[in-house]
Amino acid sequence: MENNITKEMEKLKKELHKKKEEVHDLKELVKNEIDKDYPSNLEDFSERELESQLDEYLSLLNKYVDPVPDKTSITSHRRLIGTPVVWIKRIFLKITKSYITHILGKQKIFNQKCVALYQNLIIHQKKYHDKISQIEERIGECEVHLEVIAKKLEEISANLDQNRADTSPGKPDKENT
Amino acid sequence: MEHFLELLENLKVHPQSAFSEFLAEIKRISRSKGIQAAYNSLLQAEVYLNLRKPKLGIYDHAFHCIGGAQKYGLSMISALQNQFDITIISNKEVNHSHFMRWYNLDLSHCEIKIIKLPFYEQKSAHHLDPACISKDEENPFHLISKESGNYDIFVNNSMNEMVYPLSNISVLVCHFPERRPKTYFYADQYTHIIHNSLYTAEWIKKKWDLTPHEHIYPPVDMEPGIQKMQKKKTIISVARFEVEGTKRQHEMMETFLKLKHDHPKATEDWTFKLIGGSDAKNPYLQRLKKIAAQTSGKNIHLKVNIPLEELKSLYKESTLFWHLCGLSHSDPSEIEHFGMTAVEAMQNKVVPVVYDGGGLREIVDHGINGFRVKSQAELSYYSLELFQDEGLVQSMGENAQKKSQEFSRFKFEERIHAFFSRLLSSYGRL
Incomplete structure (x- = not known):
């Protein structure tokens, strides 16, 4: 390869590398969308995965148990008019707060009870699960013990047969012969 | 792709005339597929042309x-x-x-x-x-x-x-x-x-x-070398002491103690050594240490973070290898994905008695070069069989070493x- 071409290639590489470094967004770098959503099929999940999913859902339920909005939840994405819009909304919230609290009070109690019920059911389910595991383990042990007993019985039975054969009347007496 | 390789071939043969076409192609790639794709093409060209x-x-x-x-x-x-x-x-x-x-x-x-x-x-x-x-x-x-x-x-x-x-x-x-x-x-x-x-x-x-x-x-490279191995009546377990106890060392200790209790004569001279790495603060390991201390006459020893040389000599002198990782698992990731330590043991003619699941099924052939078990009771049963039959230990050890060659560094x-x-x-x- 000729020297000047090698140099040209090196130069081009440096240029491209510099441009590459300046791009922060990966999507721009590859000119393509890189992220997508993946639907999850809960039926395929293992026990541990289901447990962590349950924890995730429960913490979300706990987070949103109170339906009454607080002022920090009011924000705006608008650059210029965002601040006055937020200010007006917050004033409106302040004025109507007692009314909203009254209406949503029952909803909040209902939500709290639902979360408590879920937690209760989960604890119940865990206890039953533990019991089933213990029973399965015991059954496994019993199966192995049965196998050992069966083998021993076979041995005893074989010994008995042998003894019977040795002492049967038709068999010649060793000492006399 | 083929067009690009043709272009590179051309560049190799007629560098001067083909270079401008090559440059134009890089620019086209940059416009259509992005800067990264153009850079990648250039990298490929360098390798193709043997520049580096x-x-x-x-x-x-x-x-x-x-x-x-x-x-x-x-x-x-x-x-x-x-x-x-x-x-x-x-x-x-x-x-x-x-x-x-x-x-x-x-x-x-x-x-x-x-x-x-x-x-x-x-x-x-x-x-x-x-x-x-x-x-x-x-x-x-x-x-x-x-x-x-x-x-x-x-x-x-x-x-x-x-x-x-x-x-x-x-x-x-x-x-x-x-x-x-x-x-x-x-x-x-x-x-x-x-x-x-x-x-x-x-x-x-x-x-x-x-x-x-x-x-x-x-x-896996735990081959014993040419020295003769002097086997002792030792069972080893080699696995990290995970805080969550997923390697099931506690269950193995239980099994060993039960064996000692139920079959004192057959297990008289046997020792159980649990080897593994651990962080300084590990409540699971503390629990195991406590059990080992409470049953000091039962020949259970914990060996934590030991040097490689000591591990090698323990492999050489041991007869059985226990591994129950995967027992009562709640997730497939809790079962051994492969089981390197089982192969290490087999390289040293240590007969493996391991959990029947995961990658261990690819390593241990039940009844040929070891045993695969589903429960602590089965672990006891097969171990007892091995305690009482030296010939079986000998032949299984030989077979285990033979099988372990499939997983050597050379392969x-x-x-x-x-x-x-x-x-x-x-x-x-x-």
């Missing part, structure tokens, strides 16, 4: 910790040092002497590049857990994704599918698919996936709906060379 050695970057977010998966990746590049210019990419400080000490691997020809991730640095986290990244956060591993675009071949050796590969050829070494496809999942973007066992391959299909490309068992390197040679030939370097 191909560059390989290997990443693992846990290179700073000792582990079987890390040993796998580093053994791989140790075998490839002559073929490639290699860069080891780590997120935490680590150096060549660590690799020498931990795995006996001389990687002095490889460069080490440390790329710290601000997200984890702010948390002062020693272990970088990808599972703690949610959709609300920016992907901290995109710093590594960007780095991947500087190599001809990028190998992701970590259990972390959040690195988006940008190189021409990308290889994901999957030790086990821990997470399901979720936020920032890019395993499907790699051009090749290597799996360490058939068990792992099965779960890659189930969890990710992907078919891995290459099956390469990990390298591993052979498979690695074959795989990467195929990659290079498809890249245009024959």
Whole structure:
């Protein structure tokens, strides 16, 4: 390869590398969308995965148990008019707060009870699960013990047969012969 | 692709006349597919025209910790040092002497590049857990994704599918698919996936709906050498003392104590040694130590963080190997994905009695070179059989050593060379 071409290639590489470094967004770098959503099929999940999913859902339920909005939840994405819009909304919230609290009070109690019920059911389910595991383990042990007993019985039975054969009347007496 | 290779061939033969066409092609690629694609084409051209050695970057977010998966990746590049210019990419400080000490691997020809991730640095986290990244956060591993675009071949050796590969050829070494496809999942973007066992391959299909490309068992090198092995009546277990107890050392201690109680004569001279690594503060290990102390006359010994030489001599003198990792599991990841320590034991004619699941099924053939068990009761049953039959121990030990040869470092390197040679030939370097 000729020297000047090698140099040209090196130069081009440096240029491209510099441009590459300046791009922060990966999507721009590859000119393509890189992220997508993946639907999850809960039926395929293992026990541990289901447990962590349950924890995730429960913490979300706990987070949103109170339906009454607080002022920090009011924000705006608008650059210029965002601040006055937020200010007006917050004033409106302040004025109507007692009314909203009254209406949503029952909803909040209902939500709290639902979360408590879920937690209760989960604890119940865990206890039953533990019991089933213990029973399965015991059954496994019993199966192995049965196998050992069966083998021993076979041995005893074989010994008995042998003894019977040795002492049967038709068999010649060793000492006399 | 073919057009580009034709162009490169032309450039090789008529450099002056073909160069302007080559430049125009690079610009066209940049416009249509982005800067990264143009850069990749240039990298391929350099290798095709023999202007330099191909560059390989290997990443693992846990290179700073000792582990079987890390040993796998580093053994791989140790075998490839002559073929490639290699860069080891780590997120935490680590150096060549660590690799020498931990795995006996001389990687002095490889460069080490440390790329710290601000997200984890702010948390002062020693272990970088990808599972703690949610959709609300920016992907901290995109710093590594960007780095991947500087190599001809990028190998992701970590259990972390959040690195988006940008190189021409990308290889994901999957030790086990821990997470399901979720936020920032890019395993499907790699051009090749290597799996360490058939068990792992099965779960890659189930969890990710992907078919891995290459099956390469990990390298195991615990061969005893030429000295004669003096076997003692010792059972060993070699596994990390995990805080969650997933390696089931507690259950094995229980089994040993029950055996001692139920069959005092048959177990009279037998000793049980539990060997493994652990962090300083480990409540699970403390619990085991307490049990061992309370039953001091029962010959149970814990050996924590012992040097390699001591481990080697323990393998040489032991007769049985117990491993119950996977027992009463609640997730497939809790079963041994492969089972390197079982192979290490087999290399030393130690008869394995192991849990019947995961990668261990590929290693131990039940009744031929060891036993596979489903419960503690079965572990007792088969161990007792071995205690009482020296001939069986002898023949199974021989068979175990024979089987272990399938997982030797030599076999591993052979498979690695074959795989990467195929990659290079498809890249245009024959």
